[in-house]
Amino acid sequence: LDACSSLKHGEKYSFKFDKIGSFGMHDHLFHGNIMKVVVAEKKSSFFSISGLKSASAKPAINKVNYNLSTGELVAALVKECDHDQSCYMPVFESITKERGYAFAFGVVKELKKTDQAVASSCHRLAHVIGWTTYQIDPNHWKENLRKIDGDCNWGAIHGIVEQYVAANKKLDAETIKSLCVGEGACNHGIGHMLLVQTNNDVPKALADCKVLKIQEQHMCMTGVFMEGRNLQNLVDKENDTRSRRMKYWQNR
Numbered sequence: 001l002d003a004c005s006s007l008k009h010g011e012k013y014s015f016k017f018d019k020i021g022s023f024g025m026h027d028h029l030f031h032g033n034i035m036k037v038v039v040a041e042k043k044s045s046f047f048s049i050s051g052l053k054s055a056s057a058k059p060a061i062n063k064v065n066y067n068l069s070t071g072e073l074v075a076a077l078v079k080e081c082d083h084d085q086s087c088y089m090p091v092f093e094s095i096t097k098e099r100g101y102a103f104a105f106g107v108v109k110e111l112k113k114t115d116q117a118v119a120s121s122c123h124r125l126a127h128v129i130g131w132t133t134y135q136i137d138p139n140h141w142k143e144n145l146r147k148i149d150g151d152c153n154w155g156a157i158h159g160i161v162e163q164y165v166a167a168n169k170k171l172d173a174e175t176i177k178s179l180c181v182g183e184g185a186c187n188h189g190i191g192h193m194l195l196v197q198t199n200n201d202v203p204k205a206l207a208d209c210k211v212l213k214i215q216e217q218h219m220c221m222t223g224v225f226m227e228g229r230n231l232q233n234l235v236d237k238e239n240d241t242r243s244r245r246m247k248y249w250q251n252r
Contacts, residue, residue, distance in 0.1 A: 066098040070110045077107075083115050089128050096132040101156065104129045105149040126152035130159020138167065142179065145186060154185030161189040171197055173211040176220075184219040187212060191223020202228060 017023070017039045024037075068076070073095070081087035088111075096104040108126070112119040126149075133148060133156065134141050141160055148156045161179075165171065171193060180186035187209075194205040202224060209220035 122152035123155040126155025127159040130156035134163035158189035191220040
């Protein structure tokens with residue numbers, strides 16, 4: 001399973017599993033670092049696709065019965081995805097496209113009752129709903145930003161702001177001041193994207209937050225700092241801001 005020895009700088013090692021099962025492994029240099037690799041049989045999908053892909057890849061969905069009720073969709077999702085949020089994500093993209101963000105959030109709320117992981121944190125799924133909402137109607141993104149559900153720690157709000165920046169549009173002073181109308185979570189999302197826009201220039205991003213009213217600056221600034229701290233763990237879609245983020249993250 002592992003190389004059983006340390007690797008030199010630039011050296012690589014790979015291993016291909018040829019059977020299903022659970023396999024333990026550990027770091028020979030740092031013995032406290034342990035992990036388990038689970039190899040499972042590839043599933044077919046109830047959505048008539050060749051296996052749901054993660055949100056970093058374009059989903060190959062051919063036919064989905066979007067006329068199902070929220071409860072029916074949730075039951076099918078849980079059965080198919082086995083509580084794997086990366087499996088849920090491309091489906092929520094399609095649900096949002098077909099039925100809109102309000103229905104998509106209805107499915108999330110129903111899913112929370114069944115999936116404890118989603119009940120604990122549905123922020124990633126809400127990001128997908130926000131991304132897709134912007135892509136569907138980029139001309140009315142400000143209106144949607146103010147109307148979309150703030151559930152899941154305002155993930156959809158953050159997703160809309162991300163997509164706006166991903167479209168190579170600048171968050172200038174007037175846009176920053178007019179977007180959120182005092183909404184703290186919205187200003188927090190702007191803070192995340194200001195660090196991206198300034199290519200990881202924290203002082204510049206914080207200065208940009210200062211165009212807001214005093215009581216709104218704090219949430220914007222916490223977004224700046226959180227973007228820097230958690231950048232490696234953010235889950236972004238294809239053609240999103242990931243490449244721009246990772247470019248400066250890797251060069252720190």
